[in-house]
Amino acid sequence: MNSRQQVLLLVGSPGGAKSTSESLGAYLLAQLPTKGFATEKVYIYPSVNSKKGRAALLAEVDGADLVILVFPLYVDSLPAPVTSTLELIHDHRRQSLQAKATRFMAMTNCGFPEAHQCQTALSICRLFARQAGFEWAGGLALGGGGAIGGKPLEKAGGMAKSVRKALEMAGTALAEGQPVPQAAVDLMAKPLMPTWLYLFSANLGWHLQARKNKVRKQLRARPFQS
Numbered sequence: 001m002n003s004r005q006q007v008l009l010l011v012g013s014p015g016g017a018k019s020t021s022e023s024l025g026a027y028l029l030a031q032l033p034t035k036g037f038a039t040e041k042v043y044i045y046p047s048v049n050s051k052k053g054r055a056a057l058l059a060e061v062d063g064a065d066l067v068i069l070v071f072p073l074y075v076d077s078l079p080a081p082v083t084s085t086l087e088l089i090h091d092h093r094r095q096s097l098q099a100k101a102t103r104f105m106a107m108t109n110c111g112f113p114e115a116h117q118c119q120t121a122l123s124i125c126r127l128f129a130r131q132a133g134f135e136w137a138g139g140l141a142l143g144g145g146g147a148i149g150g151k152p153l154e155k156a157g158g159m160a161k162s163v164r165k166a167l168e169m170a171g172t173a174l175a176e177g178q179p180v181p182q183a184a185v186d187l188m189a190k191p192l193m194p195t196w197l198y199l200f201s202a203n204l205g206w207h208l209q210a211r212k213n214k215v216r217k218q219l220r221a222r223p224f225q226s
Contacts, residue, residue: 004036010057011041012072032175035175044085061093073108073110090131104137119141139180140167142188142189
């Protein structure tokens with residue numbers, strides 16, 4: 001492949017640089033410069049808020065040979081600003097007479113323990129890629145993303161071992177012009193910890209936040225119930 005292929009990472013989390021989406025995307029992106037790629041990163045949330053930001057984002061997409069989108073799961077789908085961005089990219093590429101051949105890959109993570117909860121969102125990304133004239137390079141889904149909590153994967157310990165391995169495998173395949181292999185998909189989908197432990201930790205954290213904000217007695221409130 002060309003020694004200076006351009007890779008663009010689009011981070012679609014409102015948490016930006018402190019999000020689990022950032023953790024996943026940054027680790028994958030770090031695999032590619034060693035394989036002869038030039039990389040760029042754009043945070044979707046601040047970019048879509050201005051005409052200048054949207055224009056800069058589209059310019060980055062135009063110059064990319066590979067676009068990687070990473071985002072958190074929101075109600076079985078993509079966050080609204082991410083959907084708006086994909087619509088913007090779609091319209092831009094459809095109107096362009098010289099849209100270059102570009103590959104598109106997506107990664108998502110959710111708070112549910114099961115990675116399969118992300119399949120609808122990845123299907124949306126796959127259909128977007130086809131309709132916007134991208135070559136679909138595959139998708140990865142991670143369940144229990146809250147356990148990472150925005151920590152760099154290098155500091156997430158043994159819990160994230162399979163995630164790191166999956167992203168390394170995906171990076172190798174993408175660098176060779178191949179789609180994300182099924183082995184990487186399977187590794188990424190492995191639970192980070194036993195489901196019971198994840199749920200226990202999540203519930204404990206929920207109660208601690210409620211106590212901190214002095215609303216612990218309101219956790220079961222149903223203000224809109226008739």
